[in-house]
Amino acid sequence: MAAFLELKEISKNYTIGSEQIWALRDLSFEVASGELICIIGKSGCGKTTLLRIIAGLEKQTSGEIILNGQALKDTGRERGMVFQEPRLFPWLTLEENIAFGIKGRMSRELNYKTVADLMEMVGLTGFARAWPSQLSGGMAQRAAIARALAVDPAILLLDEPFSALDALTRSKLLTDFLHLWQRTHKTCIHVTHDVNEALTLGQKIIILPSNPGRIGDVISLPFPYPRSLENPELRAIKERVLSQFFADFTD
Numbered sequence: 610m611a612a613f614l615e616l617k618e619i620s621k622n623y624t625i626g627s628e629q630i631w632a633l634r635d636l637s638f639e640v641a642s643g644e645l646i647c648i649i650g651k652s653g654c655g656k657t658t659l660l661r662i663i664a665g666l667e668k669q670t671s672g673e674i675i676l677n678g679q680a681l682k683d684t685g686r687e688r689g690m691v692f693q694e695p696r697l698f699p700w701l702t703l704e705e706n707i708a709f710g711i712k713g714r715m716s717r718e719l720n721y722k723t724v725a726d727l728m729e730m731v732g733l734t735g736f737a738r739a740w741p742s743q744l745s746g747g748m749a750q751r752a753a754i755a756r757a758l759a760v761d762p763a764i765l766l767l768d769e770p771f772s773a774l775d776a777l778t779r780s781k782l783l784t785d786f787l788h789l790w791q792r793t794h795k796t797c798i799h800v801t802h803d804v805n806e807a808l809t810l811g812q813k814i815i816i817l818p819s820n821p822g823r824i825g826d827v828i829s830l831p832f833p834y835p836r837s838l839e840n841p842e843l844r845a846i847k848e849r850v851l852s853q854f855f856a857d858f859t860d
């Protein structure tokens with residue numbers, strides 16, 4: 610498949626006092642249109658930094674990002690981001706939160722229909738007038754996904770969107786997110802530290818085994834959905850992923 614998004618030798622360093630800290634080092638990979646990629650790495654390996662650079666919220670120290678043939682310079686509506694926490698505006702209803710990015714960009718009728726469709730897609734029908742404070746953590750995160758999708762971005766960037774949820778809610782949201790992706794085939798880069806989550810979702814897994822973020826391995830997962838983690842091939846891949854993190858501990 611042709612590359613839709615290309616990262617070319619992305620490095621990022623921060624200066625803390627007199628110290629230079631490398632968050633990412635010469636990171637290169639490609640994402641095809643419609644692909645669902647999971648990036649997996651331990652805390653501090655640079656996952657959030659990487660997503661923020663792709664989103665344009667942070668500038669790389671060196672390297673280049675090409676989206677659909679164009680070098681990315683800044684933030685843009687073609688990249689939507691979902692954060693670890695929902696970040697909904699507490700003074701707006703759910704409907705208004707989801708409509709925030711498209712307000713004034715289309716007719717009221719189309720706006721209303723887009724928001725209603727999105728709410729249905731993420732399982733929030735009936736909660737249009739609810740306030741963020743009236744939602745559970747899972748519902749709020751569903752709303753955050755709908756809000757990011759409202760502007761119809763070419764790429765959805767998800768930074769551990771389910772990590773703050775309890776195990777049952779996380780599992781349900783994971784299944785629902787998979788259905789949503791199968792419906793939309795939106796290009797997604799999903800960052801996680803959970804190997805099972807990556808194996809459940811990813812068509813490809815990119816492993817960042819240590820800090821500073823460098824690619825340790827890229828694994829294709831050509832398995833149909835829904836997947837059973839008991840599948841012997843997936844279990845073998847899980848071992849392969851975990852061994853990279855354990856190898857790092859013994860270095």
Ligand SMILES: Nc1ncnc2c1ncn2[C@@H]1O[C@H](COP(=O)(O)OP(=O)(O)OP(=O)(O)O)[C@@H](O)[C@H]1O
Nearest residue numbers: 623625630632650651652653654655656657658659
């Ligand atoms: N604004 C910043 N200023 C200085 N250093 C930073 C900044 N943001 C990130 N870093 C450093 O960059 C490295 C990578 O951080 P990052 O948050 O990207 O990791 P992460 O893999 O997303 O971690 P986690 O899973 O815990 O969220 C860390 O060493 C961190 O201290």
